[in-house]
Amino acid sequence: MAAVIPGDEVPNYEKYGPGIDSDRALVAGILQEQKNALLLNNNFKHYIPAKKDHVIGIVTQKGVDRLRVSLQNFTAPVYLDSLAFENATRRNRPNLQKGDVVYAQVISAERDTEAEIVCKDLQTGKSAGFGQLKEGNILNVSVGFARHLLFKGHPVLEELGAIYAYELAIGVNGRIWVKGSDIKATLLISQRILDENRIFRPSTYA
Incomplete structure (x- = not known):
């Protein structure tokens, strides 16, 4: 098209x-x-936040009521309200620290203002798979490759699934979180995905 x-x-x-x-x-x-x-x-390396995007971010700063989160190196951070999690209250909310990883959804991305993300489904209030990602490995890939994996799949995921038991989260900001059954499996899965990212062209799998 x-x-x-x-x-x-x-x-x-x-x-x-x-x-x-x-x-x-x-x-x-x-x-x-x-x-x-x-x-x-697209197959761009630079990511621009857009409403409804599923993203993987790294906490860079913790405030009283909000967190600043990096979605990509050398780009402006976004903010995450400390109550934007399933069942979060002022007395009971995730104790996230600098360096922690979250899987989130962009809910606001207006020009000239700081974008906002949440770690829950706004309609149901449930986590819906969003939230803190513990342990595992973070991969940096092209935006186009990440989008393709998330929305259309890829033979490499089926190939890996036949060999390993693993967890995977894909952010269209060009980050993938993977966690295998042990460190060795995590590293092997990570390397296989990175190899595919290097040769990925959108037209090949359109």
């Missing part, structure tokens, strides 16, 4: 993936159709 830049109109679909808000593209990329959804893929 067509290439788009921020502000371009996109076709009408039942569902839109990250990078598309209503009928317009928020970031540059190639439009791709999957069933009744319209996705926006």
